[in-house]
Amino acid sequence: MLKQPNWKLSATEIDDLVAAYESGMPIAHLSSQFEMHRQTVRFHPKRRGVVLRSETPALTTVQIDEVAELYATGLSTGKIGGQFSVSAGTVRKALRAREVRLRPPRDERPQNPEAFTSYLLVATPSMSQ
Structure with missing residues (x-):
């Protein structure tokens, strides 16, 4: 060798x-x-x-706050990542660290828009107060 x-x-x-x-x-x-x-x-x-x-962390604590707010509005992790020049995986990691309940992947989501809206309200109770 x-x-x-x-x-x-x-x-x-x-x-x-x-x-x-x-x-x-x-x-x-x-x-x-x-x-x-x-x-x-x-x-x-x-x-x-x-x-x-x-x-070094990819996102600052202030940015993670913004990420959580954007995610609560229904924006995808990919689109949020694009805004902060990080990957969707980095966004998911930051959200999990904040104990934000992540939405299921798109193909596992309910097709009824009303069911999806109720899921958002349950998934992000702190944002709806």
Whole structure:
């Protein structure tokens, strides 16, 4: 089995890697560019004191309040995510953290609009007060 050689980056290369990471370059891209494992790429900015993007929340508490309000109006997680430049999954995660009852997926929702309206009133009691 052929192993990949273990070589170290020069100080200049580490500076370039950290600068690229801070400018928003994805770790996967840097891993290919510098020909090293993703974990090794993550190590360099972290060692320099850079807060990794995966360790920062995608939404602030104020934004999560807005997300909850928009969701209560019936807007989909995908549309809400588009407004905040995050994925629908990130929106769902934020709503679950706030203990908001999520609507069932579209194909599982009742077809009768009146039944759906009553579901919204039950799902979001704090918003209807």
